[in-house]
Amino acid sequence: MSTRGDHVAIPTAPGFDSSLPFLADGYRFLSRTADALGTDAFRTRIALRPIVVVRGVEAARFFYEGGRFDRARALPPTVVHLLQDRGSVQTLEGESHERRKTGFVDLLVGSSEERLARLAFEEFSERLRGLRGSGPIAMHDELPRILTAVALRWAGVPEHRRDDEQRADELWQMVRQAGSFGAGTWRALLLRRRSERWARELIADVRDGREAAVEGTPLAAVARWTGDDDQPLPAAVAAVELLNLLRPIVAVAHFVEFALLALHLEPAYKAAFHDGEFTDIDGFVHEVRRRTPFFPAVAGRATGDLDWHGDGIDRDSWVMLDIYGTNHDPSAWPRPQSFDPKRYERGEGDARNIVAQGAGDPVADHRCPGEPATEALIGTAIRAFSHMRWSAVGPQPPKVRYRSLPAEVVGGLQVRVF
């Protein structure tokens, strides 16, 4: 049974609060609860806060389109600091949001995205050649380093302001620790402060002419971005936005690791790509983004009184979109657990409905502006690896631990390059 199209009350999940089961199995708990209730929307409490959980393609549009939800206090403060931080585009709404967001889209879509893919191919190819014949390499160490070099070069950070090892550690820890609470999170927050200081000084120096930023690079653009008052953004905010370009490029390492895992588990694709047959590569990349457990859900607060199939959601209520459940919803993805790159050409799934990076319009809504860049980076990494001979070593088959946030390959994916 489903509430789609029906006029029924949103049911309530059993139990007073769902925080513990959600923390214990963040990816699958929400859909399991929805399945058990026979619904695409249910009420529960997370961290004692009443919340409506929704899933499915229609729910994603409801959540993202039309400014129905803002992100104020939508995430625990530690996560906000690690992922977006105060004054960033994600915290803005309406015209202020659209103005800032246009800047991101201009930088990330079109020729800049092509430059990103070209630099990524150079970096991946060079690093992989250098790793030939060495012992097993832990992908969760190596991929963030490669992508940090890509991000810093693409952004136009001058060579003498780059400290790739340090930045790689800082940027990757922000991604790895955003889903946990504890000593690691505090270390990541300290590292984040270091990154912010570095970015703030860089922006200030570019503005004062003490540092030259090459025209057309993201660094030059962000240093010039203005706010609603037409004045340059405060250096701290511009620094946060520069990090909002760098950190997610490094985060793509998570998708690349799962792309390599998928190649390892699908040897026919690995062989075809190695032979230079890239006909299915788009479908392969879509499946990596659909199947990889990354952000399990995203939350927002209703900006007005809303209606979901005849039941009310009051202004200021919390709503959470189940990202993982939506990407595995059988009504949008037949045999959702099967990794099937050819499903798109058969019409068994529409890549525009993958919500790993949000939904709606990339300028007007909070949809990720980095979606095309992410696809380009995953595809480029696959091409670079396909030019080499490589194999995944260690316990077989590699297993995925869904209990970590983000999920991880147990022991990390270890790869040998020949």
Ligand code: HEM
């Ligand atoms: C690693 C892969 C990525 C994932 C899983 C991801 C995921 C997401 C998600 C789910 C959102 C929506 C958050 C919300 O609804 O509040 C988002 C927004 C955003 N993403 Fe990404 N993203 C990725 C890559 C990128 C890249 C490569 C960039 C830029 C270089 C980027 C920049 C942003 C920015 C600036 C926003 C805020 C947009 C807004 O609030 O309007 N992301 N991302």
